[in-house]
Amino acid sequence: MTSSRVPIGAALLAGVLLSSTPGTAQLQPQPQPPQTQTMSPGRPLGVAGDQAFTPISSNVRVYGGIVSAESCVYDPSRKLILAVNRGAPPDRVANDGFISLINPDGTVHTARWIGLESKDPVLNQPFGSAIHRGHLYVADSVGGTADGAKRSAIVRVFDLATGGVMATLPVPDSPWLNDIAVASDGTIFGSQTGAADGSVPMRIYRIGPNGTSSILAEGAPLSRPNGVEIDPQGNIVVLNLSDDAVMTFSPAGTLLRTERAAQAGNDGLVILADGTKYISSVVNGGVSRIRPGRPAELVATGIPNAASMCYDPDDDQLVIPMNANNGLAFIKLSRGRKR
Template sequence: MAQIYLLMLLICVSLTSCGSTVAPTATVVPSATSVSQAEVTATVAPTLEPTTAPIVTITAPITLSEGFAQPEGMLHNQLSDLYLVSNINGTPFGRDDNGYISQINPDGTLKQAKWIDGATAEVELNAPKGMAIANDTLYVSDLDSVRLFDAVSGEVKGTIAISGSSFLNDVVARDDGTVFVSDMGINEAFGSTGTAAIYQIDPAGNVSLAVKLANGNPNGLAITADGRLLVCRYDTTEEIFELTADGTLQTYRKASASQHDGLVVLADQSLLVSVWRTGNIHQLMADGSESIMYYGTTGAPADINVDHQRGVVLMPLIMTNQVALWPLAN
């Protein structure tokens, strides 16, 4: 069952392909736990202040159906007050350089389908998935690398190669500028590459291994109010884990079903987790109770996120090439 999501995704890709070809399986480079700042070709941009534009309130769900191709991740960019969407646009394993990032206005209208586009000469973007913003920089996972862009202009700022990784997925940033990225450790045949891990990138661009997994497929990442890293896994476990100070994963909370994808911490410290076994988004309360926040009709949303200002859940509906903006109060 742990292969259902990727199998469904590849079936969906074959039906909706934009003509791209499947690239060879990514080669796993020799393992290393540190990447020097010299490998990051970016310069640090001046600090930008979040936009002060009026807050638009969404009171009913909005679904957008045009401009997306295998949307895998979403993010609220607070600097520009726009919603970002990562589009794989082909196989999630392919080095086809046709992935792209879309922008959506908070009122639910499409601003720009291809704001950052791998098809352009200056951008390399193969199969983008998770995204996070730290120090005015947009971090995007892409197979075995993390791409860096200016969070407002979209200008290319560099690439951080994660040596020893094979299928980087979610990305999350802590307030201190530390970025974490998960490696599911799977190949195109759905087998294990033996690379399942979580990496940490410091503000200077140096990479270190946060935790190596002997089994399981780490996927969604989230940060608690006090800065702890939470991890969900796309395998048979029903648990949400916390990365402890000694570099181990311990149980933090539990859902009623497995095959987890996106993970979000809400203001009340409840968790939202997208669950492929049920196709729904489950809300896990601190007292151990659980409810269904969203019922999926064509599989669960992938790497969900939240606009905390408006109380809107951002849902990439990867199986139908749509995205949804879903008010928490709905």
């Protein structure tokens, strides 16, 4: 990563197609006092003139707009992929994170939707993300900056329609959360990957609908816990970074079962409605599939830095941020489009 902000336009590659045709329930966590800054969400790609904005024509395809993306989540209402970009490390450039809107074919819709300018609601070092009842949840942190400020975990909650900040939920005992998932009642579950030497505990946090955090699980069998997701029964599934374990915990924190991925070093987790799990290894580059009652099998290999992936049900595809490789990988699970 570089130590300065790179203009997003420099990372975009545009190509012109040779074609003649242009082609709800209330949020339960209590919000903090309203933000004083004015929200300015980014617009879709185009040119801003003195009098008017000219959107990019439909026969142009633009790829890129990804800077150290750690996670993604699919917005079914707009049929867009929200890519959560960490940007530069906060000890080099504070509040450099942003969220891009990506079309299902990988082209850029909005290069910077949240995080357009420093006056906007900031993302300091965003990691995991989830959508629940019209809101976008992002695991972020404050501090860890060049001034030596202590790093502390927070979960930012945005209005999915406008990008406005709805709530900022602190997790006082955690320096940072890696991945998050949101249960049907609005409870957030987040992984604290911790440190191999034990200096930072390995934990799964529970953040209740009232914003109060507690520890769901700590220590073994957690071993650098990373990916977190809710299964169809409402249980919490957790991946370990240090081994191949795929652990299912009850909402009370009881370990119900442990499955094994085809590779170790896992990060991304998608669970389909039928219980099938897809698991991406950020260390070894493969994607495991675990069908209910069956052993794991590899369905893709060699994906560098395969981070916290998401599922696009409209196109039946996995979308995998490639972290330091500044890109997204797409895996079709079936031939043809479901649209």
